[in-house]
Amino acid sequence: MKRLALLAAVAVLAVSGIAGAQQATRTGPTSPDLAHGRDVFARWCAPCHAASPRLAGTMSLAAKYEGRLPAALEDRTDLTAPVISLFVRNGVAWMPPFRPTEISNDDLAALNAYLTAPLPRRGAHAPLLADEMMQRSGAQ
Numbered sequence: 001m002k003r004l005a006l007l008a009a010v011a012v013l014a015v016s017g018i019a020g021a022q023q024a025t026r027t028g029p030t031s032p033d034l035a036h037g038r039d040v041f042a043r044w045c046a047p048c049h050a051a052s053p054r055l056a057g058t059m060s061l062a063a064k065y066e067g068r069l070p071a072a073l074e075d076r077t078d079l080t081a082p083v084i085s086l087f088v089r090n091g092v093a094w095m096p097p098f099r100p101t102e103i104s105n106d107d108l109a110a111l112n113a114y115l116t117a118p119l120p121r122r123g124a125h126a127p128l129l130a131d132e133m134m135q136r137s138g139a140q
């Protein structure tokens, strides 16, 4: 019986270790040349695509790729500028298309640079707007 409990504990540790590896939190500063792109992402994309499992975009992409690719857009290294631009300007499913009056071509170029940069240069994940608002209101 003791042995079973020990085995169960090891199994739980192993599973949480795997989950931890998948959700690796990124730390560190964002390269200054990527800061604007990260801001654009935080404002327009993070509400659906941040590294949080209950968001519309992250949840959809988790279902679409079933773990073969990271669900959070910011953790992807396979996206290219033309692909990102196509989705941003046309939308998909319930992702709306974004007009140049919302995300200018310069903003889109900065966003593309951020989402295609090597992961260490991107620094920590962009904050979720809702979290930021809560912090600013002093609620957290």
Ligand code: HEC
Residues within 6 Å of the ligand: 041, 044, 045, 046, 047, 048, 049, 056, 057, 060, 061, 064, 073, 079, 083, 084, 087, 088, 092, 093, 094, 095, 096, 098, 103, 111
């Ligand atoms: C209202 C929520 C929402 C917002 C805001 C949003 N998206 Fe999406 N996005 C989605 C959904 C839902 C999908 C479709 C997932 C699927 O195909 O199942 C998606 C898909 C994508 C894809 C395709 C990924 C793939 O591998 O299929 C890209 C790229 C993308 N979004 C980029 C962005 C960018 C960049 C922004 C910010 C400018 C953004 N999205 C804003 C909800 C959103």
